[in-house]
Amino acid sequence: MTATAPKSRKHLCADSLIRLIHETLSQVPDHRPNRVKGKITLTDAFMSAFAMMHLKYATLLDFDREARTEELQYNLSHLYRVQGRIPCDTHMREILDPVDPIELRKPYKKLFAQVQRGGQLDAFKHPVGEFKNLHLLAVDGTGLYYSGKCRCQECCVKNEGKPSEAYYHQMLAACLVHPDRKVVLPLAPEPIVHQDGSTKNDCEKNALKRLLAHTKREHPHLELAIVLDGLYADAPTIELIKSYGWHFIIVAKDGNHGSLVEAMDTLDENGQVKRLESCEDNGTRHWYRYAESVPLNKSDPGQVNVLDYVETDKKGQRHTWCWVTDLPLNEETVYLIMKGGRSRWRIENETFNTLKNHGYNLEHNYGHGKQHLATNMAYLTILAFLVDQIQQLACPQFQKALSGKPRGARVYLWKMIIQHFQSWLIESWDELFTAMIQGQVARRIQIDTS
Numbered sequence: 001m002t003a004t005a006p007k008s009r010k011h012l013c014a015d016s017l018i019r020l021i022h023e024t025l026s027q028v029p030d031h032r033p034n035r036v037k038g039k040i041t042l043t044d045a046f047m048s049a050f051a052m053m054h055l056k057y058a059t060l061l062d063f064d065r066e067a068r069t070e071e072l073q074y075n076l077s078h079l080y081r082v083q084g085r086i087p088c089d090t091h092m093r094e095i096l097d098p099v100d101p102i103e104l105r106k107p108y109k110k111l112f113a114q115v116q117r118g119g120q121l122d123a124f125k126h127p128v129g130e131f132k133n134l135h136l137l138a139v140d141g142t143g144l145y146y147s148g149k150c151r152c153q154e155c156c157v158k159n160e161g162k163p164s165e166a167y168y169h170q171m172l173a174a175c176l177v178h179p180d181r182k183v184v185l186p187l188a189p190e191p192i193v194h195q196d197g198s199t200k201n202d203c204e205k206n207a208l209k210r211l212l213a214h215t216k217r218e219h220p221h222l223e224l225a226i227v228l229d230g231l232y233a234d235a236p237t238i239e240l241i242k243s244y245g246w247h248f249i250i251v252a253k254d255g256n257h258g259s260l261v262e263a264m265d266t267l268d269e270n271g272q273v274k275r276l277e278s279c280e281d282n283g284t285r286h287w288y289r290y291a292e293s294v295p296l297n298k299s300d301p302g303q304v305n306v307l308d309y310v311e312t313d314k315k316g317q318r319h320t321w322c323w324v325t326d327l328p329l330n331e332e333t334v335y336l337i338m339k340g341g342r343s344r345w346r347i348e349n350e351t352f353n354t355l356k357n358h359g360y361n362l363e364h365n366y367g368h369g370k371q372h373l374a375t376n377m378a379y380l381t382i383l384a385f386l387v388d389q390i391q392q393l394a395c396p397q398f399q400k401a402l403s404g405k406p407r408g409a410r411v412y413l414w415k416m417i418i419q420h421f422q423s424w425l426i427e428s429w430d431e432l433f434t435a436m437i438q439g440q441v442a443r444r445i446q447i448d449t450s
């Protein structure tokens with residue numbers, strides 16, 4: 001077998017990453033009584049479900065149907081380490097439903113450590129002033145699933161008690177982002193559950209508290225600036241972030257932060273704000289107005305630094321933003337903080353959009369269960385996305401297979417992978433990517449007429 005990836009980055013290619021996921025998930029204790037001989041192991045159920053997500057099957061039924069073929073069984077055993085039988089759709093749901101989702105955080109941490117070990121985390125470094133090792137962590141919520149019928153213990157409820165009562169799941173995602181990179185690095189997400197509150201704001205803020213606590217515990221030495229939308233520009237969230245020793249760049253909206261806008265205008269009238277303008281070679285103009293130690297609102301003594309920003313593009317269209325931050329604002333840093341604040345859109349575009357519209361089927365219902373199934377399936381979907389993102393960042397073979405493709409390259413790549421999966425007996429991901437890069441020799445169908 002040809003090994004084309006440089007040795008130093010092998011640990012960031014699919015064979016190693018999936019081996020690590022298998023090792024981690026094989027340590028999850030089985031919740032079932034250990035009586036049935038020949039039962040499908042929890043690890044095989046995990047790896048089968050992970051394979052379904054990573055191969056981008058749209059439904060559990062599709063996967064179940066094809067997983068019975070010789071090719072799929074062979075390839076699932078060699079590429080996803082499924083060692084015994086593959087559970088049917090109903091059985092997979094039954095096995096995974098009671099698993100505590102906290103167990104599925106573990107492979108995220110292991111994969112992150114691999115990226116760190118390889119020095120690839122430096123690709124996400126965004127130094128601002130004296131904070132040389134700063135990384136941007138964008139956090140935002142998204143919907144996963146909506147139903148008028150099925151309900152589990154974690155479902156949020158809409159129109160409770162009314163004929164239109166409906167159930168839904170949401171999740172708070174957190175990704176390391178960089179202004180100049182399309183690749184994002186998701187940390188383990190945090191489910192927003194029924195117990196989180198009755199309003200959207202309460203739910204997201206309570207989930208954020210858990211997400212930040214998990215992040216600090218799992219990555220205690222990471223120097224972070226948390227990048228958030230306007231929902232979170234309040235004193236309790238800011239104090240919480242600061243209590244962990246991190247920084248923040250949060251959108252402030254006119255409608256929600258009237259007193260902050262007034263305070264900036266008053267400072268401006270008194271000549272206490274600074275301004276900066278610059279123009280790029282392509283005609284894009286940047287305008288900044290900034291001040292430090294501005295009261296966030298009238299009722300709270302907490303103070304923030306405020307950056308107003310207007311971009312005028314080469315067609316003359318204006319786009320405006322305002323952020324609050326604790327990072328120092330000066331001629332050297334305003335551009336960097338603006339870039340950091342704007343990189344928040346990567347969690348909407350590069351993450352949620354990709355997860356929902358480019359193969360990962362995040363909003364599909366793979367089964368709801370009664371306890372944690374919907375959440376566990378979402379964890380495995382985002383884990384599959386993480387494996388692909390790491391490969392896109394650092395696996396030369398994956399990059400090569402992806403390069404030179406037209407628009408929609410990734411969706412094309414998923415299609416090619418599944419075609420190979422259905423047609424060949426494959427020993428490893430290394431072999432699969434080599435075959436895809438080199439191309440297969442066209443051949444006629446062979447029919448045995450004897």
Ligand SMILES: [Zn+2]
Nearest residue numbers: 151152154155
């Ligand atoms: Zn539910």
